[in-house]
Amino acid sequence: MLDEAVRALREWQHDDTPFQLHPGDLGWYRRVGAKAADEAVRTWRGDGRIVAVGLLDGADLLRLTVAPDARADGELALRLANDICAPDRGVLPSGTVYVESPRGTRFQELMFERGWQSDVPWTPLRRDLAAPVPDPGVWIDVIGHDHADVHAAVIRASFEKSTFTEERWHAMAVGSPYADARSLVALDRGVAVAAITVWSAGTGRPGLIEPMGVHRDHRGKGFGTAITLAGAAALRELGSSSAVVCTPSSNAGAVATYRAAGFTALPEVFDQRRD
Structure with a gap:
């Protein structure tokens, strides 16, 4: 299915x-x-x-x-x-x-x-990928099955209630959608400080960021912008026309990070609720 x-x-x-x-x-x-x-x-x-x-x-x-x-x-x-x-x-x-x-x-x-x-x-944001993406300014590693624990650890440390584990990374990565995806981590003096996974939908189509996180011990240093730029560059290499992401409008820090990485906010969207 x-x-x-x-x-x-x-x-x-x-x-x-x-x-x-x-x-x-x-x-x-x-x-x-x-x-x-x-x-x-x-x-x-x-x-x-x-x-x-x-x-x-x-x-x-x-x-x-x-x-x-x-x-x-x-x-x-x-x-x-x-x-x-x-x-x-x-x-x-x-x-x-x-x-x-x-x-x-x-x-x-x-x-x-x-x-x-x-x-x-919620605020959707989009970055056009027609032109090359600026260098993120930090060391970026592409994560494979042998370093899944590094990526998972950063994501867990980025979101308070995250249940993401190395085992879940492997379960994600063996699925068919991951053939057109990349997981990256940003390193600061050898320490993993931020992580992202990006998903292509094919050449000439928008690619998605899901998720992006900065380790709670390394915030406020520009690593969110850096890993987002790296993710956008990876999507461009995969043939995506743009990079898109959606975050709660109340999360002003996330919105600011994506804007700093060259994303433009689109009209807000709302879930519908039945009480």
Whole structure:
């Protein structure tokens, strides 16, 4: 299921469309293992093809997008809304739940009409990769299976509730999406201080940053900007047209880091919430 959804999502990535679910999101989720990742993916079909993809990112959040040519499709929007709003359909449970819905679609409009509300804002950011990316100014290592523990340790030290481990890095890296991904770490005098994974969706398409983190003991020294530049450069080498990322608007430090790395903020996006 995951691999088929990834193939569809790759085709849907364009620089002129709003920020949406990316094949790299599914690739990052693959860290929980093949079976769990497959079970978290939802697809909807029409005319013999996938027309919508959802990722159940935890028990109460569905990250959803639709094919570009189906964004205004009222019949598909109704199918999606009926499936997602009914707990017995097995997509989302009863109670307070969230949907990351694609902005400007008939589906999003229909969910608002059904009483769903906007949740907290997120800021998508994009950096064009037509021109070479500046040197990050620090030593960068490309991480393979033999140094997965280094990358995982930095990510764990970057996020308070992170459960990322060396084993989860390996589970992520053996998934099909990782064939077009890179994991990097920034080193300061031999010490790993920041880490990033970037995901290509193919030549001429936007690539995704997921995740990027700076070790809690090494913040405030520009390492976030440095590793982000390194990640953008890696995406350019992979043929990506741009680098994209989305972070909570409340995380002013992250927004500032991406801006310092040459990213431009796009219009805010909101999950939809049903209380």
